Amino acid sequence: MSTSKPAENRPARLSTYADLARGGLTHDDIARLIASGELRRVRTGVYAHAADEGAGGGRPGEPTYERRRRLFVERTVAAAHTVEAGTVFSHASALALHGLPLHGLDLERPTATRHRAGGGSRRSSALTVANLPLDGVVQMLDGIPVTAPARSIIDVARTAGLESGVCAADQAIRRGLCTRRDLQAEADAAKGRTGVARARALPERTSGLSESVLETLIRLIVVMAGLPEPELQVRLEVRGGSRFRVDFYWPRWRLVGEADGFGKYGTGPDEIRENWVAERRRQAQLEEAGYVVIRWTWADLEDPGRIVRRVREEMRRQERLGLGPAAA
Known part of the structure; x- marks a missing residue:
């Protein structure tokens, strides 16, 4: 497991119910703070300190696409407070935490992977979890386990589409987060998984020269x-x-x-x-x-x-x- 630099797009400060309770707040106190706009519930037991935001987590002058990205990062970080040990954030959530483009991706629920060889996935109202091998592809970002950029990009290309994967890959190569060789290695490792043909097509379509x-x-x-x-x-x-x-x-x-x-x-x-x-x-x-x-x-x-x-x-x-x- 290696360590990477934290993403630049961290959300508002988050606190769990236990954090707030240790600070002396009761259920009623928390409810009043939510009603006043000082707290915003992100998921069960996790709250954002939202006094500086507008309704629903908006910020003055913030473009819609930036708001969607920020709130998706927020939901991912909130999930990291509550998921079981061994859960690694992957796919769109990993791209978001690495600060890579999220073009064409579903940003409603965080995405993660657990180390299981059998494949498949399951989805709840708050988290989508894939079952895949994770040997050698896990990094830490601000204490959150995530799949490495090349693996995250290949997973997105397989499951969401080639365009989404190449948009992220171009920026990852440009920023030095991975190389075309890294992408090829992950595409080769995806043999037998859903969407592997898209994964194999991705490396030759990428360029570290695209600026947007x-x-x-x-x-x-x-x-x-x-x-x-x-x-x-x-x-x-x-x-x-x-x-x-x-x-x-x-x-x-x-x-x-x-x-x-x-x-x-x-x-x-x-x-x-x-x-x-x-x-x-x-x-x-x-x-x-x-x-x-x-x-x-x-x-x-x-x-x-x-x-x-x-x-x-x-x-x-x-x-x-x-x-x-x-x-x-």
Whole structure:
């Protein structure tokens, strides 16, 4: 068993009933604190100190997806106070505690694994538990046993889908939490388990260069549609000698792709406005240098076929101008 650094997204301070009772609180006291908003029940016998939060655990200005992640981490940490010995948090809960993306995952109940060779799983209203071998894959995060990043990613790919696994894998590799070789080893070890074909497909689909979930998803869409795989995070020179880094680049077509995710332009209105203007100026310079630029947002994921068609159309247009494979 190894030890890893704690995740950065810890929830509000939690206390068990025993903690509160040792502090002199009775059942009635706890009920009054819940009614006043100073405590929030997370699960049976575990409470969050929620005086600084809004109703239901919300925080001012917090995006919905961040709130869902934080509360899922909170439920996972709360479960760690009450589960039986030998329970190791895994799958989505392990990704959350490692601070990795949770794209496409069910965040209603924590997920864990117990060391049993027989396989299968069982679900209660508060916890989903798989029965799988855990030899050599357990780490500690702030005293909570979790499966290592590579194992957690492969488990998610098997049970939730390839996209969810690759989104987490790209960021894990980028942050140095695991390597493609680690992922391959865990995929090989998953032989005979549910969804092993997805697990085996994952390592070759990963890249430590993707900077966001949106970039990962767009890359998967275009590559799995049979389009050439783009180069990632390439620096392109424009007039005057400036060099701009772009998210995707197909060099034979001089085609650039940019993913405009939630945080690309900052947080405050002034910062967003300033960065948006700078980005549009940057695009104009790229186009003046002869590059074609396509931009995508999260809304474009609602129609993946449109993403593929746009790339193909721009490639064909460039080929008519003498670029692309025909010009090689």
